[in-house]
Amino acid sequence: MHFPQLLTDPELRPYYSLHVIRLLIQGVIVAAFAFGVISSILRKKRILALTGMLFALAATAWGGSSVQINGSLHDGPAIGLDWFLLDMLLMAIIYVPLERLWPQYPEQGTFRKDWTLDVVYFMSTHLPIQILSFLVLLPATQAVKYLGVPALQHSIARLPWLLQFFLAVVVADVAEYFVHLALHQVPFLWRFHAVHHSSKALDWIAGSRSHFVDDTLVRGLILAPLMLGFSQNIILAYLIFVTLHATWTHCNFGPNAKWLEKFLVMPRYHHWHHTSQKEGIDKNFAIHFPWIDKIFGTYYYPEEWPEKYGLDGQEIAPGFLRQTIDPFIGKP
Numbered sequence: 001m002h003f004p005q006l007l008t009d010p011e012l013r014p015y016y017s018l019h020v021i022r023l024l025i026q027g028v029i030v031a032a033f034a035f036g037v038i039s040s041i042l043r044k045k046r047i048l049a050l051t052g053m054l055f056a057l058a059a060t061a062w063g064g065s066s067v068q069i070n071g072s073l074h075d076g077p078a079i080g081l082d083w084f085l086l087d088m089l090l091m092a093i094i095y096v097p098l099e100r101l102w103p104q105y106p107e108q109g110t111f112r113k114d115w116t117l118d119v120v121y122f123m124s125t126h127l128p129i130q131i132l133s134f135l136v137l138l139p140a141t142q143a144v145k146y147l148g149v150p151a152l153q154h155s156i157a158r159l160p161w162l163l164q165f166f167l168a169v170v171v172a173d174v175a176e177y178f179v180h181l182a183l184h185q186v187p188f189l190w191r192f193h194a195v196h197h198s199s200k201a202l203d204w205i206a207g208s209r210s211h212f213v214d215d216t217l218v219r220g221l222i223l224a225p226l227m228l229g230f231s232q233n234i235i236l237a238y239l240i241f242v243t244l245h246a247t248w249t250h251c252n253f254g255p256n257a258k259w260l261e262k263f264l265v266m267p268r269y270h271h272w273h274h275t276s277q278k279e280g281i282d283k284n285f286a287i288h289f290p291w292i293d294k295i296f297g298t299y300y301y302p303e304e305w306p307e308k309y310g311l312d313g314q315e316i317a318p319g320f321l322r323q324t325i326d327p328f329i330g331k332p
């Protein structure tokens, strides 16, 4: 609120009302105090509770939700702090209660080892929103320029909305399958993708541990085929769906829906992609539909859950900076 020109994304600003954001900020500050008090009573370690209350106090002292914004905002370079905070809040509100209520690994906890590393990764894909959306959209917009097929666009647009959406997810997942396969099979690309596989425990935020080269490559090459034939609304609906579903597949969430799991990827399915056990290596590349792996012979889906996660026999450096730089200079 003190530096809105610098810290909010101009593309997002028109979509949310300042009044709602102020209420949200006030709500978060009050909740931080309340949960801080509860946590400091219930937990032996009080460091998280005290840190939370200290931040809430500092936010209040610095004007809280009533900071006035002087002058009008204009386009220009900005850091997507608003995007980071809103998405983080939304994802945490959706997934943390599910993981607390029905965990597959109850002893794991929300603030497990390395959770701060994953928050840094989450930040790294949200703060530079302008640069990343440019990098992601570049291959896609180029694809439309040279390959855009009006006849295809027209015939897809005539289909019912739900069918268009389903087709888009199928096209995206087939594209994802091959990009993901390449990330595993090409040694140069694996260096980047290994970061995503380095998590030793999976939950909703472990899915965001991903090198930015991995991230932009996957997103850009999925969007490219979508832009050949689908409308902007369908692509937007797909982007919302992939964010929710890909996060969901990493969740520490035990319950099963037998009738659904053959058709749609559930957490146990993608957890087998992350195992370091031999039988699960290079399996389950699809992120939405298990039957895509079945078609290409990379399907592995036993009744039980994996016992261990992470890289098989490889180690990568701890810490965000080393993990970001090392793949470029050829370090394992």
Ligand SMILES: [Zn+2]
Residues within 6 Å of the ligand: 180, 184, 193, 197, 273
């Ligand atoms: Zn993978």
Ligand SMILES: [Zn+2]
Residues within 6 Å of the ligand: 196, 207, 250, 270, 274
């Ligand atoms: Zn994953």
